Amino acid sequence: MGTTRSGASFYNRSLERALQILSAFNTERQSLGLGQLSDILKLSRPTIFRLCSTLQEYGFLIQDQESKRYSLGVKLLxxxxxxxxxxxxxxxxxxxxxxxxxxxxxxxxxxxxxxxxxxxxxxxxxxxxxxxxxxxxxxxxxxxxxxxxxxxxxxxxxxxxxxxxxxxxxxxxxxxxxxxxxxxxxxxxxxxxxxxxxxxxxxxxxxxxxxxxxxxxxxxxxxxxxxxxxxxxxxxxxxxxxxxxxxxxxxxxxxxxxxxxxxxxxxx
Incomplete structure (x- = not known):
């Protein structure tokens, strides 16, 4: 079992990574591809893809079908x-x-x-x-x-x-x-x-x-x-x-x- 930065238990690594993906977007980076997210978060593309797929399923991300780039979803709005x-x-x-x-x-x-x-x-x-x-x-x-x-x-x-x-x-x-x-x-x-x-x-x-x-x-x-x-x-x-x-x-x-x-x- 991991720990948080403050030392508390019940730390969830997958949840942290999902939140890091959402936090990677800002006014200058409104859409990002798998490669960009991988470079920003220093995570493998397969890991990024699995997390983005889950976030997309719940409406937190949307993916452009042509460019395959992700952007924040309406669930956040x-x-x-x-x-x-x-x-x-x-x-x-x-x-x-x-x-x-x-x-x-x-x-x-x-x-x-x-x-x-x-x-x-x-x-x-x-x-x-x-x-x-x-x-x-x-x-x-x-x-x-x-x-x-x-x-x-x-x-x-x-x-x-x-x-x-x-x-x-x-x-x-x-x-x-x-x-x-x-x-x-x-x-x-x-x-x-x-x-x-x-x-x-x-x-x-x-x-x-x-x-x-x-x-x-x-x-x-x-x-x-x-x-x-x-x-x-x-x-x-x-x-x-x-x-x-x-x-x-x-x-x-x-x-x-x-x-x-x-x-x-x-x-x-």
């Missing part, structure tokens, strides 16, 4: 856009999340869908909360999990919703969890129509979550923001305030991201 969106989204949303947490005194979450899962990308913990939520930044859950998952799924095409539910069947998490697919899809349609979701103890016993969609410049829903709190800690009047604040915050973040379509009315 796809991954780069995810990183860019995540960083720019967090940067824009950050002050809004802090303000929302101060206004409501509740724990605030920001999440996206990535690789068919809900991914938490930011969080503001309520300092005086009687509970601590285990969903930390970077945590992943089923795509329909909680208020954020419901919001994100509500704005997907019906065919995509069916695919995700086929891959991740609904399971009973609490006594109030929706486990029938038709009922769940009906709820998603309601979320899409109202512009927010109130998840009353459907994910965690005794916990209510409120979430709303964040849109990018194209109008597509790219994230969701929400608050979670002990169900018995709010009355109907305060719940309406929470909904109003979250929807307004989602819209404010969306507008900073370039969303300029007709604004949805904020619930009263």
């Amino acid at each position: 796809e991954l780069g856009s995810i990183v860019l969106n995540s960083f720019s989204l967090r940067a824009v949303a950050s002050p809004h999340l802090s303000r929302l947490q101060m206004n409501l005194g509740k724990t605030i979450f920001l999440g996206i869908h990535e690789h068919d899962e809900l991914l938490y990308i930011d969080k503001r913990e309520a300092p005086e909360s009687r509970i601590t939520f285990t969903a930390h930044i970077g945590a992943r859950r089923r795509p329909y999990w909680g208020m954020l998952g419901s919001v994100l799924m509500a704005y997907l095409p019906d065919q995509e919703i069916e695919r995700l539910l086929e891959k991740n069947p609904l399971i009973p998490i609490t006594k109030k969890s929706i486990t029938r697919k038709d009922k769940f899809i009906e709820r998603l349609h309601q979320v899409r129509e109202e512009g927010f979701v109130v998840d009353v103890e459907g994910t965690l016993e005794g916990i209510t979550g409120v979430g709303a969609p964040i849109r990018g410049f194209s109008g597509k829903v790219i994230a969701a923001v929400g608050a979670a709190f002990i169900s018995t800690s709010v009355d109907s009047r305060e719940l309406k305030k929470i909904i109003r604040e979250i929807v307004a915050t989602a819209l404010a973040i969306s507008k900073e991201l370039g969303y300029s379509e007709m604004e949805q009315p904020v619930p009263l």
Whole structure:
């Protein structure tokens, strides 16, 4: 077993070489042949060919059929856009999340869908909360999990919703969890129509979550923001305030991201 430069174990030589191939490309070397890559990396042509074939299979490289030269593939563009969106989204949303947490005194979450899962990308913990939520930044859950998952799924095409539910069947998490697919899809349609979701103890016993969609410049829903709190800690009047604040915050973040379509009315 090899070691990394820092001395850690589980070092993978093949992975390193594949990453070196990708790193060989730059603005001056946008396409490279086998011989060039072999010279740059000091590796044999057969080794370069095997690695490039694998990278090509997964979309990280493309090969021109006439010149046989390789260039970076669209998979890298796809991954780069995810990183860019995540960083720019967090940067824009950050002050809004802090303000929302101060206004409501509740724990605030920001999440996206990535690789068919809900991914938490930011969080503001309520300092005086009687509970601590285990969903930390970077945590992943089923795509329909909680208020954020419901919001994100509500704005997907019906065919995509069916695919995700086929891959991740609904399971009973609490006594109030929706486990029938038709009922769940009906709820998603309601979320899409109202512009927010109130998840009353459907994910965690005794916990209510409120979430709303964040849109990018194209109008597509790219994230969701929400608050979670002990169900018995709010009355109907305060719940309406929470909904109003979250929807307004989602819209404010969306507008900073370039969303300029007709604004949805904020619930009263």
